[in-house]
Amino acid sequence: MSNNSVENFEPKILVFACNWCTYAGADLAGTSRLQYPPNVRVLRVPCSCRVNPQFVIRAFQRGIDGVLVAGCHPGDCHYTTGNYYTRRRFLLITRMMEYMGIDPKRFHTRWISGAEGPKFQQVVTEMIEEVKAIGPNDKLRDDMKVEVKAVETNE
Amino acid sequence: MSDIQSEMRATAKQLLESGEATVVIGWEKGTMPYNSTPVMIRSAADVDKLIWDEYCQQNLSTYLIDFIYTEDKVAIFAKGCDTRAYNRLIQDKRISADKCIVIGVPCSGMKSAKAAAKLPEGAEVPMSKACKECRYPNPVVFDRKIGQDVTPWCTEKDFSDVEAIEAMDQDAKAAFWKEQYTKCIRCYACRNICPACNCTNCIFDQSASGWQSKDINASENQFYGVTRAFHVAGRCIECGQCEMVCPSDVPIMLMNKKFIKDIDTLFGAYEAGLETEGPVPLSHYEVSDPEEFM
């Protein structure tokens, strides 16, 4: 279904969500039936500080269109200090990704608490819309289009 | 310079003869006029191999790691950048100070061997870029010192090259880095010479861990480049060796300096390798750190 033509481009967005806040916030969005476009996939991590920036780069290499790293608000970390490290790391990595030519619209870090179901809905909805507008990501991509195509047409 | 050279030889001789050191690491003349290359002296008879000229670029501190499990007491000659590298290794607990003797040598900046290799013989060889931007030409830590301190020719970090990239549009940035990293052959010379890249087992030497394939392409090479820069973020001592040894002329310091610049702006100015204690920027946080993620 993923279509790389810009008109009906449906981006895929990976959300790294901390178990205690953002994942719960996404659950709350669910239990509250807050609708958002189905372009996001949530990956659960114990804490946003578990998210290695290398995971983010990897996702871009493999062709993701946008990445959201989300955790508890600073001060609310289940592990007390995890998200302070997240903040330091991702302040830097956000800038580095932009420096490498990745459109900053594709990569965000946000604090979304377990009570912020509506914020989860809003953040992902906005991000999907933004990424939709700028089209598929071709930067940093290590795709195998050629190889795959060859195998596919051979079937 | 020759004064320093003879003093170096004399010091080495004294250290080896007295048994204060069993090994002295310095520089010797290499194949080309622009090669001054590390040498390990074990015998007082060999001290005349030691030289001091404008190509003694190579950071010697990293060699100290090779002696951590030997019985040797190792003396090294160390320029400003070598001493910052030394502090880096001490802070990372990769070497222990009681096995080392640091002989500080103030440095007036080294010439670019890469430029020299391309220029006709006799042509004026420019100073290498990292040396031009050097703010610590004098040893920041030493057990002994040879020669007179020099006046640093730079007082502030020069980020004009980083800013030039920042000023590009997103496509131009991406194209620039893709071009640069297409050249990378992943020989890992940059990593191996780097005093901050001192892991016994680098993630790029663990192909089973799945971090990276051995496939060589711009994407994988950039993953390597950014990841390495991130790993030395807040730890890079700006010796510029990575860029100097790169056989493909990838501007690696442009990456490292981007992190240095952002760390300075976001978390306050930080100078890696001046201290051996205290928090490094990425193993530390302040509650008052800038907040952009609300």
Add this chain to the structure above:
Amino acid sequence: MKTIEKAKLDSLFAQLAQNYSLLVPVDYNGLTQFAPYSQVQEGVSQLYLDGNVTVSPKTAYLPQSEAMYKFRAQGKKLAIEEMAGLDKQQVLFGVRHCDTKAIQCLDKVFLDEKFEDPQYKNKREQNIVFSLACNNPKATCFCESMGLDRAHAEASVADVQVYDFGDSFGFEAISDKGKACLDKLTGLGETASKLPDQKPQTLKFDVAGLPEKLKDMFEDPIWDEYSFKCLNCGTCSYICPTCHCFDINNKIRGEVGVKLRTWDSCMFNEYTLMAGGHQPRAGKKERVRNRFLHKLQYFNEKHDMSLCVGCGRCVAKCPVNVDITKFIRQVIG
């Protein structure tokens, strides 16, 4: 001898590019290597004929990263598909003699009596090598010491011998492939000029009896001396025209994937790392020793030729100037 003025080199390349894939030595953002001529036309790279390129033309035979075959999981089964070889003959213009000799070394490995590597073989058959004789050796060149003829390229590899006459290039076919290729070219002049003068190589030494001498030197302290400063980076192996070690990997994306052959270096930790974690070549000494002995002794013993062709790349590019020539001279004494 057929000739062409250097000013008309573009037209020669244009003709070659019409009939063949054309690889030429270029400077790409500071890295010299062989690349499609189209890069020069597009201005991405500049033609580089001043000396030998940093990354040797072995890339045209054994790319740093090469797909061996593709596969796709279909249910519980796996469908495999071979890679198509080069569909077109490929001209390599300006390969230096040392590098033709290096290809001959690779032949010993990849075109063994018992096994012929199909991908290597395909490239070997499809490549047409225009080998350029060196008039002005670099200070790091020592091919003559390694027994190479600077006027004549390795005949089993080169198809056309090219000479640099200052204002023009001269061409002499060596093989039938080369002759056929030259015959197709138009607008070439014809002269019977004598071969150009070649400046003498400065780095010269005797290598007689080297393999034999090395045989007894496995435990010699010389290895400590030479390995001390080595960084264990892969620069020497990767730019070396004869280093040919590779690793085999999978690159998988979901249900499809390719089997990749990528260069490997004996300088790296994982190179000899065994599955159980044992590392027989744990340190610099073991690795430097292995590399030097492979170049100068083991290959000789097996194939009666040196695996070092004297191109001088490692001498020039080693970040810490681990100099194989100095080593040879010290061993020979």
Add this chain to the structure above:
Amino acid sequence: MDYAYYPGCSLESTGIEFHMSTKAVAKALGINLVEIPDWNCCGASSAHARGHWLSLALPARNMAIAEAAGLDVAIPCAACYSRSKQVEVEVNKSEETKAKIEEIIGRPYTGKSKARNLTDIFYRDLGPAAIAEKAKKSLKGLKVLTYYGCLMSRPPELACDDIEDPISLDEIMTALGAEVIPWGFKTECCGGSLTACRPQVGMDMTKRIMDAAKKSGADCIVTACPMCHSNLDMRQVQLSKAYGAYNVPVYFVTELIGIALGMSPKDLGINRHFIPAEATLTKIGKTSEGGEA
């Protein structure tokens, strides 16, 4: 301090003393009021009943002219202020509204130029202390009730002062020496909009206010709205006929500032009130005789 000046229709008719006193006081306080050329009716009291877009477009045209001159608009009339502020807020809120308004009025209005209530300008831009500094005469001895009415305090997004307990008039009066008597009717509706259609209801509302005013023991009411003024001043005459005399003078804030600045009641238009207002001023001693301004 330069502002575009929008007097509106009241200030040219029933509230002309507000006009007169505003111009005199502004000049004395160093506020340069540049009257908007070719201004039109703001539509207050009628346009919003006719149609939403008309009610926005009318003040928008005035605002647009001011914006072209790069000035914020000073508006003495609370009703004009409320209408003009409304369009400024709406245009800033929505690109669509902005586009539509611009289409209707046929000129650009980005919402950059702000609608400012004159009293608010006195209070915030100048400050009570700065006004008091220029005063030549203290209002000491005068007990005043401040009356803001509805248009300065409601709705919240248009209000230029605290919505429940506005203080700008209080502080200006206090700074000038007057004694401000607290009461609960500062923001009470004066019933102005009902005087024509439901006169008795309007009258009752006015009466409540005037009863409270009389009970409070204050000498006078000070206001900044010409609607309220005419309702409390003019209607007071009718009210007095029905319920007995009240005789509480109602001043515009600019009138009392003018007195404090030493201007003559006549120059300020104080002689034009329905409820005679000059005599009350004697409580603060002799006022200026006029002609000197």
Add this chain to the structure above:
Amino acid sequence: MERVGVFICHCGSNIGAVVDCAKVAENVRNYPGVAYSTDYKYMCSEPGQEMIQNAIKEHNLNRVVVASCSPRMHEKTFRACVEKVGLNPYMFEMANIREHCSWVHAGKNEEATEKATDLVKMAVSKVCKNEELQKGHAPVTKRALVVGGGIAGIQCALDIANNGYQVDILERTPSIGGKMSQIDKTFPTIDCSACILTPKMVEASSHPNINLITYSELEHVDGYVGNFEVTIRKKARSVDIKKCTGCGTCMTKCPGKADDEFNMNLRKRTAIYTPFPQAIPNKPVIDRVNCLKFKSRENGKDVCGICSKFCPTGAIDYEQVDELVTEKYGAIVMATGYEQFDHSIYGEYGYGKYPDVISGLHFERLVNASGPTQGHIVRPSDHKEPKTVVMVKCVGSRDPEHGKSYCSRTCCMYTAKQATMIRDHCPDTKVYVFYMDVRTPGKLYDEFYNRTREEYGVEYVRGRVSKIYQDGEQLMVKGEDTLLGKQVEIAADMVILANAMIPQTDSEKMAQIVGIGYDKDGWFTESHPKLGPVETHTAGVFLAGACQGPKDIPDSVAQAGAAAVKVCALLSKDQLETEPTVSKVDTKICSGCGLCVPVCPYKAITLETIQERRAGKTIERLVANVNSSLCQGCGACTVTCRSGAANLKHFTNAQILAEVDALCQTIL
């Protein structure tokens, strides 16, 4: 060889109506690792679980993925399910296709099915990298800490103590008792608050298992369930509690005066004081801000000292300083209570300027026999008895614009209670109550409300008050009677506002210290709104009373008991199972740089020396070591570790990469 069983749950129509579950099962049937794939109506039901267990046996499955609701809901259920048939519970993964998919993509069936497929593929890819993990064990400190000495804290401590466990009550004011001690009577029985509270306070103070730590603050919490290390700041009382007999002489002699906060500043108290006569401990503290001696010291002088002169036991100690003590506890109960909303933000009620517009708690003090007016209901302004009283409900409650969006639950009842008390005390006084709704869901609550209207003649007006203004000596209250559709105006002598209950002003800071969640208003968050009302997301920390949300006394007491049971259940164990999902360092890879040490919030990482054989020699080197019972599994160290030596079990680099790859592979 991985043999993964995939089970797609319809959750009735919750998932099934949007996601084509059969198609998802079909989509992943040939996905690498999958050996069995099916869908079913209710995976969590008994037959559903049996289905999983049978499939494990039949198809020799060694890994299971269930795609259903949030793992926060049923992960435990399914782990137990697979464990029953011999699978390690960590060889299980859940894909959340309900909360994260069907419920949020209603009507987008095709896309939701595609997304569900992706989520399942991610889970399969992860589970293929899962490893068998075993739970660990940690000792339990058999002592509990109750933070807050109000009725909830006291009750909770008593229940724990009566079960035979040691418990400390930490109270920040000089006395336990909390808000209940300020309240005069309790609804709906109108019995005396102090009469039922003080016996509990005495019981707590004399209980051999209870230790009171008053006038002290929670400073810092370290450790984890079963092993908390709590740092407590014992504020300087300036009175040696061991020497003091509580005779009270000092208080009678003290010349310093201060607002009496216990009496809502309706009167003054001395600078050395106990908050109320029945305070426990009944030993005074010196309020240094208002003490003449301490004030004079600020100006470089040193005067007064009267209390010291008169103290018969020499208990006054001006030189006392705050003391920090660290204690170990196995469990913590937060019972920090609530604060009263400050109505001075409301302009329509006069911004708090009118002295006779008071709050409910003010009234409680006014009507209390030991209060500032000896129980006479009089106006604070002139001490006259009010003849007309207006009461306004929902002040700050149910007002998202200016106050709080929630209902404070208690105001309807306490307003009714106060109205009847006014009518009791001053039979001639007319009482009006402005209300939005009357909410009386509690035993005998509605009956009480009806009596208030019918027997006590309190007039209820359904509508909001739009303005209160001073009119001479009276307060004019303007409002609307929405039932009559008329505006009303009441000349009142006094207005009592039913202010909302709000969290303690520092509740967020408290939550951060203890490491628990709080909601947008600052109430502490329970682990589940229905099924975990006294637990928090932090194991070993429980909630009692109004700190979790507005509550009346019976609810607070009930919750305190519930929390106590949870604490006792925890303390009854000799060892606690610890999650195995903790960090581990691969010593082969670790360089011992130690950068991970400072990032660990639990101080679980230390550097230690190991011996290793290397090239025929035994060498010693430093490596990081994780104490698995201290580690809580956040993963901060894993990102700090450049070489990947530190890895978080169950969330390893390889597992997360596998998930990322699985998702991205579908992009191509």
